[in-house]
Amino acid sequence: MTGRTYGTRPPGMPRETLRGRLIIIEGADGSGRTTEVTLLKEWLEIEGHAVVDTGLRRSDLVSNEIDRAKQGHTLGATTMALLYSADFADQLENKMIPALAAGATVLADRYIYTLMARAIARGASREWARELYAFALRPDLILFLDARPEILLHRAIARYGSLDFWESGMDLCLSRDLFESFFLYQALLSKEFDWMAKQYGFERVDANRTAEQVHAEVQRLVSPLYRTRAKEPGLGGVTATPVSRDRRPAASG
Amino acid sequence: MAESASPSHGFPGRLLVFEGLDGSGKSTQAALLGKWLSSRGYRVFFTEWNSSELVANVIRRGKKKGLLTPTTFSLLHATDFADRFDRQILPPLRAGYLVVCDRYVYTAFVRDAARGCDPNWVRTIYSFAPRPDRAYYFRVPVSVTLKRKLASRLKINYYEAGMDLGLSDEVNESYMKFQSRLKREYDRIAQTDNFTIVDSTRAVEAIQADLRANLQPLLQNFPTGADLMHDG
Numbered sequence: 001m002t003g004r005t006y007g008t009r010p011p012g013m014p015r016e017t018l019r020g021r022l023i024i025i026e027g028a029d030g031s032g033r034t035t036e037v038t039l040l041k042e043w044l045e046i047e048g049h050a051v052v053d054t055g056l057r058r059s060d061l062v063s064n065e066i067d068r069a070k071q072g073h074t075l076g077a078t079t080m081a082l083l084y085s086a087d088f089a090d091q092l093e094n095k096m097i098p099a100l101a102a103g104a105t106v107l108a109d110r111y112i113y114t115l116m117a118r119a120i121a122r123g124a125s126r127e128w129a130r131e132l133y134a135f136a137l138r139p140d141l142i143l144f145l146d147a148r149p150e151i152l153l154h155r156a157i158a159r160y161g162s163l164d165f166w167e168s169g170m171d172l173c174l175s176r177d178l179f180e181s182f183f184l185y186q187a188l189l190s191k192e193f194d195w196m197a198k199q200y201g202f203e204r205v206d207a208n209r210t211a212e213q214v215h216a217e218v219q220r221l222v223s224p225l226y227r228t229r230a231k232e233p234g235l236g237g238v239t240a241t242p243v244s245r246d247r248r249p250a251a252s253g
Numbered sequence: 254m255a256e257s258a259s260p261s262h263g264f265p266g267r268l269l270v271f272e273g274l275d276g277s278g279k280s281t282q283a284a285l286l287g288k289w290l291s292s293r294g295y296r297v298f299f300t301e302w303n304s305s306e307l308v309a310n311v312i313r314r315g316k317k318k319g320l321l322t323p324t325t326f327s328l329l330h331a332t333d334f335a336d337r338f339d340r341q342i343l344p345p346l347r348a349g350y351l352v353v354c355d356r357y358v359y360t361a362f363v364r365d366a367a368r369g370c371d372p373n374w375v376r377t378i379y380s381f382a383p384r385p386d387r388a389y390y391f392r393v394p395v396s397v398t399l400k401r402k403l404a405s406r407l408k409i410n411y412y413e414a415g416m417d418l419g420l421s422d423e424v425n426e427s428y429m430k431f432q433s434r435l436k437r438e439y440d441r442i443a444q445t446d447n448f449t450i451v452d453s454t455r456a457v458e459a460i461q462a463d464l465r466a467n468l469q470p471l472l473q474n475f476p477t478g479a480d481l482m483h484d485g
Contacts, residue, residue: 011369086328
């Protein structure tokens, strides 16, 4: 199924089915996302799959501008949302799509869902956010690491000794108290993730547990993606026929 | 012409938009109209949409590395416009000014469509920007704009000529082809977006006189600067 977007097809995108798998790990800071990306990448590589990992705000194109905007935080909510979308588009087109076309697994540490939740928490409508990201590829699997705010708080304090300004949504002026703002902001995000979980079909993973327990469940959810070879194009095939969404074995079988 | 008392955007100001190809004469006309309105005592705010430093830097970097695609190009310009809208268009509009925009969202609609982006997608992205009270479209043949461009001896830039689309290796030819695409898009949306079409092959004075006449109904009962600052 990789190769189809949520709506509009960006100009210049390859028409053939992308052979690689696109796996997303979503979750708040402190949900164990980054740890799980490392573990999952390691495991997939041991299994023999080529893995390209990617995350938000790592593109060469606009990361400087995003950093500068955050330092001064002078840009409006719509402007920030659009700047993030440009950065995402750059990574999608210049990094993820080529990797998927080459047959690699792309492991994304957050995807459009975090960007949408942040934009909506700052006043964008769900409709607008959904349309903005209509050019994004539909992933093969979206894992949502779900942890209670209290646990997120303890993990943040344990790691950094304090809460992050942006992860606490201090720019929203929900409260002048950092801790109170953190809980209010996480509740806002949580509401949007609940809506998106249904809309986009998230696999919810209980992330209140240890990294090992989370990883075991993630492995269980990821394994079926590799059980079928349906995504391999036939030998000598120039353009693969789009594979239907149900996981039928390849006709050549 | 029936003029509704309150504009659809609901702000006390009025939004006047000037659109057209490079070299269509829209900037000259916008400047003259702004002068005239100011001389009549109206509060006028003039704003133009050229690439800001932020976008210009990113585009320069992207071009060097060959990273820019129609989608990133479109989103970067939308970012730039959103920033301009927040800072330059919305405040005077809310304060009751006549806001004159040299280029508005339509520039993005035609440019992105010419690069192959889905027009509906582009429109949704810009849906935060209200419909203007007047959108003047300065219509000229592409050959006229190229002549003006060459006469001004300004270098035609890479994206203005649509060189990224590979229409031609030769700058002037690529410019003609790309600008023709833009013109086709302008002509196409002129109906749906309720443009006031201005035949811009005529003399500057004749066009300006038409614009002033066309604006009269909108100015009836519109407060001047003095009205805004104090009563009586």
